[in-house]
Amino acid sequence: MTINKTQEKGYTVYYKEGRDDLKSLMDKYMNSEIGGKPLSSGNEFRSVELVEYQSRKFIIKNDREIDYRFEKKLQNLISGPFYSRLIKKLDSLTPEVRSCTADLYYVAEKTRFRQCYDVYTLHEYIEGEPLDSINKSNEDDLKECIQRLHRAGLASNDIHSGNFIRTSSGELRVIDLSCKGSLKVCQANDILVLRNKYHINIEGHGLVYKLVQLKEKFRRLSRKLRGK
Known part of the structure; x- marks a missing residue:
């Protein structure tokens, strides 16, 4: 179209x-x-x-x-x-x-x-209900939803429970995309948030992912040294 x-x-x-x-x-x-x-x-x-x-x-x-x-x-x-x-x-x-x-x-x-x-x-x-929380009961569906989004050449870049809708048919869909700027960076952000905050593992690949991962490690180290 x-x-x-x-x-x-x-x-x-x-x-x-x-x-x-x-x-x-x-x-x-x-x-x-x-x-x-x-x-x-x-x-x-x-x-x-x-x-x-x-x-x-x-x-x-x-x-x-x-x-x-x-x-x-x-x-x-x-x-x-x-x-x-x-x-x-x-x-x-x-x-x-x-x-x-x-x-x-x-x-x-x-x-x-x-x-x-x-x-x-x-x-x-999208008719349905937002997730109350991201937990063990929905982590597989959420992981599949984000993987489908990434395969489509998109990213969320703002992963939290309110941005996922469970439809009446039981399908999970992600809304309110915020993938501005570099798509690879946004996809890397999705993977790291899922891993670090929600303990959901999606394998990351490529130079951009490694650089974003390194930046996140430096950020956590800096906060630790500053006692935050």
């Missing part, structure tokens, strides 16, 4: 070809003609809403947070805005491959020097 690209009201807009109905939804939402149920975002610069449209549910997010750290600015300059890359990546995958996560239907970005400072996104709503 082709991703359409257009300019509207200062935003660069991306949406899936043949989904003018969803573009109409976002046009109405951004014009305040329809609204949704606010959900917790954990950040004053982000909003998340559950919206019903034509008997379907969707998640709409607006993110205006800017990371001013030099390394993040350099990362953005190299890789470019995240969500416009993500919608293209997800669209290139088969439905079976991308079923490990929520699909992305629409992106409207404002950028400056390849740094995104305002973005609206329309996501698939």
